[in-house]
Amino acid sequence: MIPEEPHHWHCVCFPAERALFLYLIFAAGSIVMLRPPSWAWLSIGHLTAAGLVWWISRKPIPASRQLAALQGIAPVLTFAVLYPLTGKINIGLSPWILDGPLERFEASLFMGQPSILLAERASWIVLSEFLHACYFSYYMLVAAMGIVLILQKRLIDLSRAVGVLCYCFFFCLICYIWIPVTSPLYLYAPIGSPLSNGFFYRLTHQMAVGGGVVGGAFPSSHAALSTLNLLLAYKLEKRLFFVTLLPTIGLLVGTVYCRYHYALDTIVGMLVAFVFFWLWKSGGHGPLAGGCP
Numbered sequence: 001m002i003p004e005e006p007h008h009w010h011c012v013c014f015p016a017e018r019a020l021f022l023y024l025i026f027a028a029g030s031i032v033m034l035r036p037p038s039w040a041w042l043s044i045g046h047l048t049a050a051g052l053v054w055w056i057s058r059k060p061i062p063a064s065r066q067l068a069a070l071q072g073i074a075p076v077l078t079f080a081v082l083y084p085l086t087g088k089i090n091i092g093l094s095p096w097i098l099d100g101p102l103e104r105f106e107a108s109l110f111m112g113q114p115s116i117l118l119a120e121r122a123s124w125i126v127l128s129e130f131l132h133a134c135y136f137s138y139y140m141l142v143a144a145m146g147i148v149l150i151l152q153k154r155l156i157d158l159s160r161a162v163g164v165l166c167y168c169f170f171f172c173l174i175c176y177i178w179i180p181v182t183s184p185l186y187l188y189a190p191i192g193s194p195l196s197n198g199f200f201y202r203l204t205h206q207m208a209v210g211g212g213v214v215g216g217a218f219p220s221s222h223a224a225l226s227t228l229n230l231l232l233a234y235k236l237e238k239r240l241f242f243v244t245l246l247p248t249i250g251l252l253v254g255t256v257y258c259r260y261h262y263a264l265d266t267i268v269g270m271l272v273a274f275v276f277f278w279l280w281k282s283g284g285h286g287p288l289a290g291g292c293p
Contacts, residue, residue, distance in 0.1 A: 014057070014075075014159055014163065015159060015160060015162075015163025015164070015166070015167070016075040016076070016159070016162050016163045016165075016166040017053055017056065017057045017075060018057070018163075019075065019163060019166040019167045019170055020053050020075040020078060020166060020170070021050055021053045021054055021057070022170070023082070023170035023173065023174070024046045024047070024049050024050035024053065025046075025047075025050050026174060027046050027082075027085075027089065027173070027174075027177065028043045028046035028047045028050065030089060030174075030177050030178070031043040031046065031089055033092075034089060034090070034091075034092030034093060034177075035092055036088060036089055036090075036091040036092045037088070037091065038088075039092075042085070042088065042089065053075075075162075075166050076146075076162060076165070076166065079169060082170075082173060083173065083176075083213060083216065083221075084213055086173050086176040086177050086213055086215070086216055087176075087213035087214055087215060087216060089177050090176060090177050090178075090180040090214075090215045090216075093177075093178070093180055093215075098179060098180065098181050098218070099181055099182050099187060102181055102218065102262060102264060103262070105264070106262050106263060106264050109264075110263060113184075114256050114262075114263040115184040115188070115256050115257075115259045115261065115262055115263065116184075116188060116259070118253075118256055118257040119191045119195065119257055119258075119259065122257070123195060125194055125195055125197075125198055127257075128191070128195040128198055128201060128257070128258075129198045129199065129200045129201065130250060131250050131251075131253055131254035131257050131258060132198065132200035132201050132203070132204045132254060132258055133200040133250075134247045134248075134249075134250030134251040134253075134254050135204050135222070135250075135251050135254040135255065135258055135260070136200055136203060136204045136207070137247050137251065138222050138225075138226060138251055141226050141229060141244050141247055141248060141251065142165065142225050142226065142229050144229070144233075144240060144243075144244060145161055145229050145232055145233055145236070145237070145240065146158060146161070146162060148237055148240055149161065149236070149237075152237075154236075157236055160280065161232050161236065161280075164228065164232070164276050164277070164279070164280040165225060165228060165229065165232075167276060167279075168224050168225060168228050168272060168273065168276040169221055169224070169225060171272065171276070172219055172220075172221040172224055172269070172272070173221075175218060175219060176213065176215055176216040176217075176218075179218055180214075180215025180216070180218075181215060181217045181218035181262070181265065182214050182215055182217060183208075183212060183216075183217040183259075183260055183261060184259045184260070184261065184262060185205075185208055185209070185212065185259055185260055186212070186214065188259060190205070190259070191258070191259060201258075204258065208260055217260075217261055217262070217265050218262070218264070218265045218268065219265055219266075219268040219269035219271075219272050220255050220260075220261045220265040220266045220268075220269035221269065222251060222255055222260075222261075222269070223251075223252055223255055223261070223265070223266040223267075223269030223270050223273070224269040224270070224272045224273045224276075225273070226248050226251050226252065226273075227248070227252070227269065227270045227273035227274070228273035228276055228277055229244070229248075230244060230245065230248045231273065231274070231277040232277070232280070235281075252266055252270070
């Protein structure tokens, strides 16, 4: 059942703010434990950011519902900053990077390496371009739910949906710190011609190489957030679910076909999404319901 919009927005606390606060505190503790280069400055930066989030969460909610909605989704803007920082934190675990064990387990499970075999056995440029385009559409797919809910003025649903997406993403970041697995993109030879001549191939690979993080592959946050977004769409806006279904399936296949992730990265990412969706469905009794830090 979709909750009704409240008449008094001063009573709202934002799950995304709580998720960001908890992650920053956990990351600061991880930095102190792992002692990567410049660990003191990194920990101070994370703790300062956590203090700022705590201070903002204690302020009165803006009277304008639009400003309140903006505050509720603002933590999403930190994704682009916090993701690359995990690569600076997990350096303390660099001898423990799990590529070898994961690669061997996946090869025994699938009788080969799917991130190599898929593109070799289905070397069709139309398929390659479609899957790369789906992978590139990740940011649009994740943003679509928020845009639709804003346009529909369903701000309570917006706050809860963005909140669970933040919890899911920050969980993935914690895994990148403590379970570092490198993307096959950095370990194997790139896909060759003619697939590498495609427009979306070049576009997505430039983006991946420029924004990737060593050790930031398990679980796949692309798989986790796109799957979770699809599940939320099925529950909150069926039309959006059917619009995003095919691109999401293409993205999930593309994470492996395009050699950005091991198959297990994607499978575990999808499982993470189902866990957080279940927590989201539990309603207002768990941490995903929000509450000020």
